[in-house]
Amino acid sequence: MNTDTIDKLPDNLDPRDEHATLYPATGLAAIEVIGADSARFLQGQLTCDIQQISETQASIAAFCNAKGRVISTLLAIKKPTAIGW
Numbered sequence: 001m002n003t004d005t006i007d008k009l010p011d012n013l014d015p016r017d018e019h020a021t022l023y024p025a026t027g028l029a030a031i032e033v034i035g036a037d038s039a040r041f042l043q044g045q046l047t048c049d050i051q052q053i054s055e056t057q058a059s060i061a062a063f064c065n066a067k068g069r070v071i072s073t074l075l076a077i078k079k080p081t082a083i084g085w
Contacts, residue, residue, distance in 0.1 A: 032079075046076060053078050 033042060043050045048061035058077045062070045 042076070046074075048076055050076070055080050 035041075039050050046061040046063060048059040053059050053076055055078050058075055061074055061076045063072045063074065064070050
């Protein structure tokens with residue numbers, strides 16, 4: 001197993017598995033959208049149905065340009081303390 005960049009292995013990963021490789025999650029970020037109109041704003045910006053997202057149901061989505069080309073993909077989640085949803 002390649003562990004050059006790993007500080008701590010997850011509990012369910014067997015470090016003796018020579019075929020397992022972990023990659024660092026570089027380039028990832030989180031964005032929080034809050035406010036009374038946050039759901040309506042996101043519905044117009046993302047490819048998923050924001051109204052179907054709940055505290056227990058996430059959705060994969062894409063953010064696209066005006067021509068419909070994907071700029072970024074993301075996982076949309078609802079925090080339990082979210083305002084406006």
